[in-house]
Amino acid sequence: MGVPRNLEETAIFQVQALGYKPKDVKYIIQTHLHIDHAWGLADFPWAEVHVHATEYQAIQNPKGFMEFAYIQYHWDHQPRWVRHKESMVDWFGLEAIPILETPEYDFLFIPLHGHTRGHCGVAIGKPGSWLLHCGDAASPFYRGADLHNRDKSVQKLNILPKSLANRILGDHMPRLRKILEEHGDEVKAISAHDIFSFWEYTSL
Ligand SMILES: [Zn+2]
Numbered sequence: 297m298g299v300p301r302n303l304e305e306t307a308i309f310q311v312q313a314l315g316y317k318p319k320d321v322k323y324i325i326q327t328h329l330h331i332d333h334a335w336g337l338a339d340f341p342w343a344e345v346h347v348h349a350t351e352y353q354a355i356q357n358p359k360g361f362m363e364f365a366y367i368q369y370h371w372d373h374q375p376r377w378v379r380h381k382e383s384m385v386d387w388f389g390l391e392a393i394p395i396l397e398t399p400e401y402d403f404l405f406i407p408l409h410g411h412t413r414g415h416c417g418v419a420i421g422k423p424g425s426w427l428l429h430c431g432d433a434a435s436p437f438y439r440g441a442d443l444h445n446r447d448k449s450v451q452k453l454n455i456l457p458k459s460l461a462n463r464i465l466g467d468h469m470p471r472l473r474k475i476l477e478e479h480g481d482e483v484k485a486i487s488a489h490d491i492f493s494f495w496e497y498t499s500l
Contacts, residue, residue, distance in 0.1 A: 306336055306339065307336040307339065307340075308336060308339040308340070318339065318340065319342060321340050321343050322342075322343055322344065323343060323344050323346060323396060324337065324340060324343045324344070324345045324346065325346045325395060325396075325403060325405075325418050326345060326346065326347050326351070327415060327416055327417065327418060327429065327430075327431025327432065327433075327488065328347075328351055328411060328412045328414065328415040328416070328431060328432065329347065329351060329354075329355050329366055329370070329371075329412075330365040330366065330412065330432070331365050331366070331367050331370070332365075332488075333431075333432075333488065334366075334367070334370045334371070335367070335370060337370055337371065337373075337375055338370065338372075338373045341373045341375065342376075343375075343376065344376045344377075344378050345375040345376060345377055345378065346378045346380060346395050346396070346405075347377060347378070347379060347380070347414065348379070348380055348381070348393075348405055348407065348414040348415075348416045349379040349380060349381040349414065350381070350409070350413050350414030351412060351413065351414025351415065351416070352377060352379050352414065353413070353414065354366075354412055354413040354414050355368075355371070359413075362411060362412055362464070363412060363413070380393045380395060380405055381393070383407070385404070387404055387406060387419055388475045388478075388479055388483065389471075389475070390406050390407075390471065390475075391406070391407055392404040392405065392406055392419065393405040393406075393407070393416075395418075400422075401420050401421055401422065402419075402420075402421065402422060403418060403419070403420055404418070404419040405417070405418060406418065406419055406428065408430065408431065408433035408466055408468045409466065410433065410462075410465065410466020410467060410468065411431070411432045411433055411464065411465055411466050415431055415432065415433060415466065416431065417429060417430045417431055417433060418431070423482075424482055425482060426482060426483045426484070427483075427484050427485070427486065428472075428475075428483055428484070428485045428486075429485075429486055429487070429488075430468075430472060430485055430486065430487040430488075430490075431487065431488050432464075432465060432487065432488050432489070433465050433466050433468045433472070433487065434465060434468065434469055434472055434485070434487040434490070472485060484497070
């Protein structure tokens with residue numbers, strides 16, 4: 297949101313900057329399909345696109361003001377959708393849906409519906425070391441926000457009235473905060489628009 301329209305910031309450029317070929321991207325896992333999360337999909341038409349089944353239903357028939365932010369031409373190229381629904385495992389007290397397993401990392405959908413009907417977080421890691429990408433279900437919400445207060449205009453984003461925050465993000469913050477408090481040695485968290493965590497994890 298508000299990013300410069302600079303091609304070098306697109307996913308396909310950043311993948312190549314890391315030394316990979318675009319075709320190395322075989323799987324894309326979407327927390328949800330809002331405009332600011334899905335715009336690069338057409339650059340990877342060969343990749344499997346993993347979504348929660350309810351999110352897939354939502355883009356077919358958007359409802360309510362939060363679902364105005366789907367742009368139908370983002371999937372005109374007919375992505376190779378993989379839809380997930382079954383809740384099969386427990387992840388720190390939350391329901392989790394296994395998506396993919398690799399020797400290094402497991403990938404799980406953590407349903408955090410509310411921002412959109414099928415919105416999910418994505419847990420990435422192995423037992424003992426996880427990163428939870430909260431998508432748009434959380435604003436900056438832990439100590440890092442104070443430690444990295446470089447820009448007061450950014451921190452204002454934290455001061456959403458609770459009712460508005462619940463409407464925009466869903467009501468998951470207490471559960472997410474509890475996981476970080478109780479399992480902070482095993483779980484890190486970041487959300488899609490969380491510049492504070494980004495600074496912390498990348499040491500920029
Ligand atoms: Zn969103």
